Amino acid sequence: MADEPKTAEPGRARLSPRKRQRISRGVQYAVLTIAFVALVVYADWGSLAQNFAQPDVAGQMLPELFTIALKNTVIYSVGGFAFAFVFGLIVALMRLSTVGPYRWLATLYIEIFRGLPALLVFLMIVFLPLALPGFEVPGGTYGQAILGLGLVGTAYQAEIFRAGLQAVPKGQTEAARSLGMSAARAQITVVIPQAIRIVIPPTTNQFVALLKDSSLVLFLGVSGEFVELTKFGNDMASTHANATPILVAGLTYLIVTIPLGYLAGRLEKRKGTAR
Amino acid sequence: MTEAIEIEDLHKHFGQNEVLRGIDLTVGTGQVVCVIGPSGSGKSTLLRCVNLLEQPTKGTVRVRGVEVTDPDVDIDEVRRTIGMVFQQFNLFPHMTALQNVMIAQQRVLKRGRKEAEVVARENLEKVGVGAKCDAFPAQLSGGQQQRVAIARALAMNPDLMLFDEPTSALDPELVGDVLAVMRKLAEEGMTMLVVTHEMGFARQVADRVVFMDGGVVVEDGPPAQVIGDPQHERTRAFLHRVLHPEG
Ligand SMILES: Nc1ncnc2c1ncn2[C@@H]1O[C@H](COP(=O)(O)OP(=O)(O)OP(=O)(O)O)[C@@H](O)[C@H]1O
Numbered sequence A: 001m002a003d004e005p006k007t008a009e010p011g012r013a014r015l016s017p018r019k020r021q022r023i024s025r026g027v028q029y030a031v032l033t034i035a036f037v038a039l040v041v042y043a044d045w046g047s048l049a050q051n052f053a054q055p056d057v058a059g060q061m062l063p064e065l066f067t068i069a070l071k072n073t074v075i076y077s078v079g080g081f082a083f084a085f086v087f088g089l090i091v092a093l094m095r096l097s098t099v100g101p102y103r104w105l106a107t108l109y110i111e112i113f114r115g116l117p118a119l120l121v122f123l124m125i126v127f128l129p130l131a132l133p134g135f136e137v138p139g140g141t142y143g144q145a146i147l148g149l150g151l152v153g154t155a156y157q158a159e160i161f162r163a164g165l166q167a168v169p170k171g172q173t174e175a176a177r178s179l180g181m182s183a184a185r186a187q188i189t190v191v192i193p194q195a196i197r198i199v200i201p202p203t204t205n206q207f208v209a210l211l212k213d214s215s216l217v218l219f220l221g222v223s224g225e226f227v228e229l230t231k232f233g234n235d236m237a238s239t240h241a242n243a244t245p246i247l248v249a250g251l252t253y254l255i256v257t258i259p260l261g262y263l264a265g266r267l268e269k270r271k272g273t274a275r
Numbered sequence B: 001m002t003e004a005i006e007i008e009d010l011h012k013h014f015g016q017n018e019v020l021r022g023i024d025l026t027v028g029t030g031q032v033v034c035v036i037g038p039s040g041s042g043k044s045t046l047l048r049c050v051n052l053l054e055q056p057t058k059g060t061v062r063v064r065g066v067e068v069t070d071p072d073v074d075i076d077e078v079r080r081t082i083g084m085v086f087q088q089f090n091l092f093p094h095m096t097a098l099q100n101v102m103i104a105q106q107r108v109l110k111r112g113r114k115e116a117e118v119v120a121r122e123n124l125e126k127v128g129v130g131a132k133c134d135a136f137p138a139q140l141s142g143g144q145q146q147r148v149a150i151a152r153a154l155a156m157n158p159d160l161m162l163f164d165e166p167t168s169a170l171d172p173e174l175v176g177d178v179l180a181v182m183r184k185l186a187e188e189g190m191t192m193l194v195v196t197h198e199m200g201f202a203r204q205v206a207d208r209v210v211f212m213d214g215g216v217v218v219e220d221g222p223p224a225q226v227i228g229d230p231q232h233e234r235t236r237a238f239l240h241r242v243l244h245p246e247g
């Protein structure tokens, strides 16, 4: 019936596209409703609540959930982000340099650290003292975590900055140079400030990614006052033999990441209209 | 007396593309020289070789006796004496009009904030946009932007000014304001090398008009001669196209 030829005999009402769309939409709603009802009826709500939503277990996570776990997540992420921001800009400038070796080094760095799993970078940091006896990352656990997140973040941030720097029209540099500014001075006063404005939205997204990657600090073998959200949730879940802490840790991430995501979206939109 | 600009046997290649093929041109101090010619004839490239935004392939360029093509010359120092105005204005969009005019004074000439601001306001006033000091470029019309760009160059107290089709990106009704500013500059004795399609301006203001085609100077002389009574067929054809665009 669906393949009814276009030359259908007149008088026989064919479904208009609008009608067909309405029917298809109705079917989709029906399927969703059935799935939802099935979930409600068949799911073992008692057991789910028992495992994932125990108020007293959640209560025992306070105040350390915020005073230690979230605090550390923020410290690792902000530290790693600051590292990635500064070195990302430097690597991006090297990548766009007219000096060949700078370009090659920057490209090599970016390719390596974008190609490796972040976890592997963390494991390398753990094993660094084996390779370099006597060497220790300054700053202890904080230093190691920030280094790991920063090394990986730098590669991504460098690519973001490169795109931003290239988006600044060449005429801007030419105007600055024609006023007698040196190449470095033109970059600093004219090009980089404009590039930073351009990269704010993707950089916000990059920060969210880095915040999530901070869970990898787990593999540095941290404990006590150094745990971050994921490790903290995992430890508490083991202690209580209950999954509620995992859910709570997850919600805590979302409290931070969802507003940031919105912010990035807003900034992106504003950029679209402001220029 | 040394000339403001002396160009000898200037060549510029972009890869295989020979854009300038031996240009000789002199601009005396206080002179206004207009360069005209068809699109792609190398006018912008010629102008950009004067302050070394393009590196010449061969030949010499001297600005007030200083050979800018000499690798030992500090080009940044020479550039601050040469104002340049671009077709696309190239104002710094993240700064107000006032900041646009102040920034190079502060960073290059090391003038203090106060002094830079006084000079900036004077020059914005002079080009007729004194009321727009706090506006960002995006909030200004093309004609206002171009005048801010001129003020930005003037604030450096340049010895000479280069203009690359300063009115070509403007709506017709805004062209007059910018040309009026340029006319005033010329009357004050500023040395100017101007690439333009504004034949009226060239005729009235220029001391000399240079017609370029295919990377060479075809004709060079007073406007009455080059525009009024061109000697070369190519000049005549070009002028005919420009002055009678409807054909
Ligand atoms: N950076 C560059 N790289 C390669 N080719 C270039 C470059 N700049 C200019 N050219 C070429 O040089 C030739 C002359 O360009 P130029 O901009 O000097 O011409 P013009 O006379 O100013 O033209 P218009 O009136 O269109 O501005 C053109 O063929 C152009 O494609």
Ligand SMILES: [Mg+2]
Pocket (backbone or CB within 6 Å): B043, B044, B045, B164, B165
């Ligand atoms: Mg041009």
